[in-house]
Amino acid sequence: MTKTLPDLVPDAELNLPRERERTLPNGLTVIAIRRSAVPLVEVRLRIPFGRAPLAPATLLSQALFTGTSAMNSIDIAAELQAVGGGLSAGLDPDRLLISGNALADGLDRTLELLASVLTDATYPVEEVSTERDRLVDHIQVALSQPAHLARVALLKRMYGTHPYAVQTPEPDEIRALSPEPLRDLHAARVRPDGAVLVLVGDIDPDQAIDTAEKILGGWSGSAADGSLPPTPALETGPLLLVDRPGSVQSSLRLALPALTRTDPDYAPLYLANLVFGGYFSSRWTENIREDKGYTYGSYSSIDHYVAGSALVAAAEVATEVTGPSLLETVYELGRIASLPPGEEELEQARRYALGTLRLGMSTQAGLAALAGMYAGFGLRLDHLREYSAALSAATREEVAAAAAKYLAPSRAVTVVLGDAEKIESQLSALTVVERSAA
Amino acid sequence: MTSPSAPVATTGYPWPIETTQLANGLRVVVSEDRTAPVVCVNLWYDVGSRHEPPGQTGFAHLFEHLMFEGSQHVKKTEHMKLVQGNGGSLNATTNPDRTNYFETMPSEHLELALWLEADRMGGLVPALTQETLDNQREVVKNERRQRYENVPYGDAWLRLLPLLYPEGHPYHHSTIGSMEDLNSAALDTFKAFHQQYYAPNNAVLTVVGDTTAAEVFALAEKYFGAIATVPDIPAAPDGSLPGPADKAVREEVTAKVPAPRIYLSHRTYPFGTAGYDAVTVLSTILGNGRGSRLYQRLADGARIAQPDYIGAYGVDLAHAPAPLIITATAKDGVDLQTLEDGLAEVVQSLIDEPVTADELNRAKALLTTSWWRGVSTVYGRADLLGRYATQFGDPATAADRLPKWLAVTAEDVTEAAKHVLRPESRVTLTYVPGEPS
Numbered sequence: 001m002t003k004t005l006p007d008l009v010p011d012a013e014l015n016l017p018r019e020r021e022r023t024l025p026n027g028l029t030v031i032a033i034r035r036s037a038v039p040l041v042e043v044r045l046r047i048p049f050g051r052a053p054l055a056p057a058t059l060l061s062q063a064l065f066t067g068t069s070a071m072n073s074i075d076i077a078a079e080l081q082a083v084g085g086g087l088s089a090g091l092d093p094d095r096l097l098i099s100g101n102a103l104a105d106g107l108d109r110t111l112e113l114l115a116s117v118l119t120d121a122t123y124p125v126e127e128v129s130t131e132r133d134r135l136v137d138h139i140q141v142a143l144s145q146p147a148h149l150a151r152v153a154l155l156k157r158m159y160g161t162h163p164y165a166v167q168t169p170e171p172d173e174i175r176a177l178s179p180e181p182l183r184d185l186h187a188a189r190v191r192p193d194g195a196v197l198v199l200v201g202d203i204d205p206d207q208a209i210d211t212a213e214k215i216l217g218g219w220s221g222s223a224a225d226g227s228l229p230p231t232p233a234l235e236t237g238p239l240l241l242v243d244r245p246g247s248v249q250s251s252l253r254l255a256l257p258a259l260t261r262t263d264p265d266y267a268p269l270y271l272a273n274l275v276f277g278g279y280f281s282s283r284w285t286e287n288i289r290e291d292k293g294y295t296y297g298s299y300s301s302i303d304h305y306v307a308g309s310a311l312v313a314a315a316e317v318a319t320e321v322t323g324p325s326l327l328e329t330v331y332e333l334g335r336i337a338s339l340p341p342g343e344e345e346l347e348q349a350r351r352y353a354l355g356t357l358r359l360g361m362s363t364q365a366g367l368a369a370l371a372g373m374y375a376g377f378g379l380r381l382d383h384l385r386e387y388s389a390a391l392s393a394a395t396r397e398e399v400a401a402a403a404a405k406y407l408a409p410s411r412a413v414t415v416v417l418g419d420a421e422k423i424e425s426q427l428s429a430l431t432v433v434e435r436s437a438a
Numbered sequence: 439m440t441s442p443s444a445p446v447a448t449t450g451y452p453w454p455i456e457t458t459q460l461a462n463g464l465r466v467v468v469s470e471d472r473t474a475p476v477v478c479v480n481l482w483y484d485v486g487s488r489h490e491p492p493g494q495t496g497f498a499h500l501f502e503h504l505m506f507e508g509s510q511h512v513k514k515t516e517h518m519k520l521v522q523g524n525g526g527s528l529n530a531t532t533n534p535d536r537t538n539y540f541e542t543m544p545s546e547h548l549e550l551a552l553w554l555e556a557d558r559m560g561g562l563v564p565a566l567t568q569e570t571l572d573n574q575r576e577v578v579k580n581e582r583r584q585r586y587e588n589v590p591y592g593d594a595w596l597r598l599l600p601l602l603y604p605e606g607h608p609y610h611h612s613t614i615g616s617m618e619d620l621n622s623a624a625l626d627t628f629k630a631f632h633q634q635y636y637a638p639n640n641a642v643l644t645v646v647g648d649t650t651a652a653e654v655f656a657l658a659e660k661y662f663g664a665i666a667t668v669p670d671i672p673a674a675p676d677g678s679l680p681g682p683a684d685k686a687v688r689e690e691v692t693a694k695v696p697a698p699r700i701y702l703s704h705r706t707y708p709f710g711t712a713g714y715d716a717v718t719v720l721s722t723i724l725g726n727g728r729g730s731r732l733y734q735r736l737a738d739g740a741r742i743a744q745p746d747y748i749g750a751y752g753v754d755l756a757h758a759p760a761p762l763i764i765t766a767t768a769k770d771g772v773d774l775q776t777l778e779d780g781l782a783e784v785v786q787s788l789i790d791e792p793v794t795a796d797e798l799n800r801a802k803a804l805l806t807t808s809w810w811r812g813v814s815t816v817y818g819r820a821d822l823l824g825r826y827a828t829q830f831g832d833p834a835t836a837a838d839r840l841p842k843w844l845a846v847t848a849e850d851v852t853e854a855a856k857h858v859l860r861p862e863s864r865v866t867l868t869y870v871p872g873e874p875s
Contacts, residue, residue, distance in 0.1 A: 005511070006549045011525060012475055037473055038810040074738065077728035081800040084445065084807035086727060103445065103807060130738065130745070133769060137697070137744040141767075144590045144696045246694065248583045281519045290507075290515055293576025296584050316584045318576075348523030355525010355544050362474035363815045 011354060014388050017367065019381050020205035022213070026220050027193030030212045031371055031380075032205035035364045040084075041107045041201030041208075042368035045098040045114070046376050048194045049091065050226035050306060054166060055173035056181040059128070060190075061089040061096055062135050063182060066127035068120040073127050076113060083109045087117075093164050093228075094306040095376060096190070101365070104202040111215040118219050121186055123179040136171045146244060146316070150251035150417040153242045153436060154312070157413050158255045162231055164305060191223035192216070196375040200368040231308030233257065234413050238434035239326075239427055243420035250322040250418030251314070254329065257406050258302045258309040261377060265402050267390035272403035273300055274349035276336045277313050281348060284313070284332045292328070294321045306377065311406065319419055323426025326416070330430070333409040340400035353391050357384060445799075445806045450840030451813065455823065455833050456651035458658075462667045463639025466658045467823045467833045468651040471816065477647035479551040480540040480820035481559075482828045485635035487615070488534045488608030488674045488757060493622070496578070496615015499532040500623060501631055503574040505539065506530070510561025514570065517554055524550060534609050535755055536828060542817050545648035549657055555643070556661035559636055563629050571625050582614050590695040591869055598703050601687050601865040602761055608675045609758055637668035642827040646820040677758030679705065682863035692872040697744065698768040700778055701867040702785065705759040706752065706858045710830055712842070716854035717752050717762055719846045722801035723793055724784070725750025725764060729800050732766065735784050742772045742780050756829045762858065774868055788855035793848040802844050809840045 023029045049057060065087065066073035080086050083106025089098045102110040142148040152168060159165035197216070199208050234257055259266045270278075277284035277300035288294045298315035317325040341349075360366045371381055416427060420435065427433050456468045487498045508514040521528045521541050528541035541551045586592045596612045603609040643662065645654045682705055707713030725732045725748060737745035747767035753760055764785060768777045812818045823833040 005520075006553050008524065008550065009546050011544060012546050015475065035473075037471075038814045040807065040810050040814065074728060074734060078796070078800060081727060081729045081804055084803035101807065101811070103803065103810075130741070133741075134737075134745045137767075137769060138746050141590070141696050141744075141747070144694070146588060247588060249580070249588050279522055281515070281522045286515055289577055290573065293573045293580070296577055296581040316580070316588070318580055318583065348519055351525050352522045355522075356527060358474075358525065358544055359476055359527060359542055362476045365811070365814065 011351060014354070014358060014384065016381050016384060017361070018205070019371065020209055022209050024192070024213050024217055026217060027195070027222065028216060028219065029196045029375070030199070030209050031196065031375060032199045032203065032208040033367060033371060034203055034205050035200055035367055036202040037364060039104045039202050040101050040364060041104045041199060041203055042101045042364050043087065043099065043110060043114070044198040044368050044372035046196045046372060047096045047190060048094065048223065048226045049096040049189060050094050050228045051163060052185060052189055052226065055169040056177060056185050057091055057096070058169050059132060059135055059174060059177055060182045060185055061091040063123055063128050063131040064089045064121055065117055066131060067122045067124040068116045069122055070116070072124070076117070079113055080110065085110055087114060093167055107199070107203060107208065108211055108215070111212060115215050115219060118190060118216070123182045123186070125179055128179040128182065132174055132177060136174050139168060139171050139174070142168065146247060146249070146251045146417055149242065149244065150253050150415060153240060153417065154253045154255060154413070154415045157240055157415055158234060158310060160232055160235070163228060164231060164307065189223050189226070191221045192219045193222040196372065198368055198372040198375060200371065201364050228307040231305070231310070234310070234411065236411060236413060238432040239414040239416060240436055241420055241424060241427060241433050242415065242417040242436040244417050245419055245421070247417070247419045248319055249316045250319055250416055250423055251316055252322070252325060252329065253415045254313040255413040256311040256313070256411055258311040259406070260309050261304060261379065261387070265398070267387065268394045268398040268402040269406055270302065270353060271346065271349050271391065271394055272336060272341070272399045272407055273302060273311060274353060275341045275345055275399070276300060276332060276403070276407055279349070279352055281352070283336070284329065287328050287332055288315065288317070288325055292324070294318060294325045304377065319422050322416065322418060322423040323429060326414070326427060326430055330409045333407055333412065336403045337408040338404070340396045343396065346396055346399060350391055350394070354388055357388060445803050445844060447806065447840050447844055449837045450809055451837035453819070457827070457833060458655050460638065460659060460663055462663065462665055463637070464658065464662050464665075465642045465827055466655060467642060467644040467827050468649070468654045469646045469819060469823060470650055471646065472648055475545050475648050476542055476816055477545040477548050477645060477649050478540060478542045478816035478820040479548065479555060480538060480644045480646070480817070480824050481555055482642045482644070482824035483537045483636060484640050484828050485537055486533055486535045487611065487613040488677065489635070490611070493619060494627065495611045495619045496613070497619070497623060497627065497631065498537060499613050499615065500574060500578050500620065501628055502530050502532045502537050503578060504566060504570060504628060505558050505562065507570045507574065508565040509558040510564050511557050512554065517558070520550060520554060526551065532613050534613055535757055538821060538824065540817060540820060548645070548649055552657050552661050556665065559638065559641065559662065560665040562632050562636065566625060566629055568625050571623065571628065575620055575623060579617065579620060582617070586614060590693070591699055594701050594867060597689060597691070597867055598701060598761070598763070598865060601689060601867065602703055602705055603758070606675070607679070607758065608677045609755065634668065634671060637671060638662055638665045639667050640671050642824045644820040644824040644827070644833070646823065647816040674757065679759055682858055682860065683865070684863065686862055686864045686866070688866040688868070691867070691869045693869055693874050695869045695871050697770070697871065698774040698777060699747070699869045700766055700774070700781055702764040702781060703865040703867070704762050704858045704863055706762050706854070707759055709754040709756040709760050713854060713857070714752065714760060715842050716846050716850040717858065719798070719801050719805070719843060720788060720851045720854055721750040721752050721762055722804055723797050723851065724788060726801070726804055731784050731787060732764075736766055736780050740780055742769055742777055743767060744769055774870055778866070778868070782861065785859055788859060789852065793851045795848070798848055798851070805843050806840065
């Protein structure tokens with residue numbers, strides 16, 4: 001065996017795929033990319049949905065595909081399955097996202113079914129009632145999952161009275177809904193103006209855009225203004241402890257301020273987060289997993305919404321080491337905020353960031369997700385050129401400055417969910433703790 | 439409405455495949471694809487939890503963790519840093535059958551990935567320390583808590599296996615293992631484990647993506663060629679079984695769960711057989727999506743099951759009859775018995791009511807999409823070729839799976855249902871909400 005590490009070679013240039021784009025007269029923007037690896041096509045449609053009332057919007061996303069004047073829900077599902085595909089809708093605080101895929105030669109049929117739902121969804125009473133029960137069941141199951149409960153508590157703490165603070169409706173709000181508010185909301189907001197359709201796969205991009213124009217050109221109307229106020233600054237305060245009796249692990253969550261993707265300091269902040277906790281080779285993982293074995297995994301990432309961005313760090317740690325885990329977490333945040341990163345660890349994070357961009361773009365689904373996500377923020381894939389140049393150029397000083405400003409533990413909002421009886425005294429030794437009322 | 443026509447495919451693998459074998463027994467598989475500048479390196483070791491003797495459950499998986507903790511020329515945490523620090527992503531998984539390791543890299547870093555894999559195949563033992571073992575034991579115990587213990591219904595798989603497979607069968611115990619066994623894991627056992635199973639003649643190296651067979655073969659020789667063959671690697675205990683179980687068994691669990699849930703399970707056929715292909719189509723018809731029988735009859739029709747938690751799927755195990763798992767969760771106000779009766783009735787319908795052409799064609803279209811999604815990434819392709827080379831001796835046979843699914847007839851599905859779905863061979867696992875006793 002050859003004993004020495006092979007010479008490390010420099011990274012190759014980023015190659016961007018060609019994006020074809022057309023904004024139709026109805027205001028829908030269609031972006032198509034050819035990636036012919038397998039005979040499939042990925043479909044993503046983003047419709048701006050900011051400020052839509054949460055409960056009806058959530059139920060609408062679940063009931064959108066349950067009926068048109070010509071088809072019931074089983075017909076729609078069966079027709080989509082017949083071309084090997086499926087479409088489903090999901091909601092985030094900014095938009096309604098319809099996503100799915102199909103065999104490439106089923107693109108026309110898939111878009112026809114999509115168009116019929118967009119222009120002619122009927123929200124039948126029976127089907128809405130089924131979806132209502134289903135959503136209530138789903139929310140109730142989520143309420144038993146520690147990761148969901150921790151997220152609910154964290155969002156409330158981060159966003160206060162901003163619409164982002166609550167992203168899951170109460171079961172009772174859903175139970176009270178009839179089809180009428182869904183139909184009204186569909187009429188007001190499921191409109192092409194400002195929406196973006198992304199098609200990626202074994203397709204001819206120009207032909208795919210023509211097809212989309214032919215099939216979706218009849219979808220019309222303009223939507224109400226959905227713009228949201230900017231997110232409020234995080235308000236620090238006592239650690240919020242949420243009790244989950246009997247839990248064998250504690251869910252540790254910290255939120256910190258962050259920057260939008262187009263901010264000149266974004267690349268340095270992104271790298272600072274990687275060094276801290278944003279990938280497996282980070283300091284935080286090395287400390288609480290690889291050195292101490294407190295957790296199976298920890299991870300921090302920057303979440304982007306249209307009205308603002310935030311950094312969230314998350315780990316599930318064994319109950320008996322909840323305090324020590326928080327101690328190490330605060331230590332690692334303090335270290336990255338106070339001292340510049342090492343040359344080598346910065347280089348490593350930089351190359352990871354650049355390499356994962358390339359890996360992410362190497363599949364149809366990855367490319368579709370990236371193009372669609374960027375489009376939702378008014379960006380195109382060519383932003384990657386600028387962004388990768390910024391990642392390449394960021395200096396230790398810039399990364400240290402971003403970390404000092406955004407990763408300082410004094411700015412963190414902290415929530416811990418776990419067996420309060422066993423962990424409260426551990427946490428109180430480190431910081432002021434407030435029990436959640438819930 | 440258009441009536442679905444059956445999709446056709448003559449091959450599920452339209453890319454080149456080239457193979458060689460080094461003198462030490464390492465099989466090397468290469469599949470070139472220049473469409474994106476990435477490459478995946480994948481190693482299948484023919485060792486999984488089915489090889490574990492009593493008292494050592496969870497060892498194959500804990501060992502997988504140790505493979506990331508340094509080797510002869512790679513310090514602790516350096517493996518991960520070298521891969522990620524060169525833009526790559528990596529992971530490994532263990533299941534009852536086998537252990538796989540893989541990294542997807544920008545293609546210019548292929549050589550680095552091969553060097554790292556060779557170093558831990560040939561030189562792990564000198565780097566194994568008690569400290570590393572103790573650390574990763576805690577990590578794995580946290581993995582067990584996070585995945586199985588701290589989530590409602592999370593332990594269903596752990597409970598199903600001993601009900602499906604008799605004591606002493608290689609699939610009787612779960613891959614994650616028991617806390618007791620993990621606590622007693624000794625360093626020497628792991629050293630011996632590596633020396634026994636992590637041998638070139640017990641592995642398949644697959645490389646897919648932006649490279650050539652000639653380049654990979656040369657690099658494989660350079661880095662893996664000097665690793666010694668291990669003679670007489672012991673086989674796992676025999677997994678053959680006379681047929682479906684002859685006695686129904688059930689287990690009833692009271693736990694902090696939001697609603698009653700049922701898992702029905704049967705032993706079917708080993709993955710890779712014609713019988714299992716029929717079971718794959720059968721489970722798609724039964725439980726995949728809104729067009730499926732379970733959805734149509736229990737969620738949409740009788741409205742006794744929660745639509746989001748209906749499912750039927752086979753677990754693709756190759757060394758013994760693989761399990762088919764069918765699950766449903768009661769809607770609010772529906773009791774367990776009602777749900778169980780409803781579920782049993784739909785399962786019985788696969789025997790009594792012939793599968794329609796529409797059902798069959800929809801299932802095949804769904805399987806076709808899921809197949810192509812699986813091979814849409816270099817990772818998916820490398821893992822597939824590694825599997826077929828390891829389990830069936832020839833990576834090229836991977837191309838046959840999709841055409842074989844598409845050749846399954848309605849009669850095949852009914853025959854499979856008659857054979858595997860009989861109530862007298864059924865495992866039933868139920869959860870009801872309440873304080874655990």
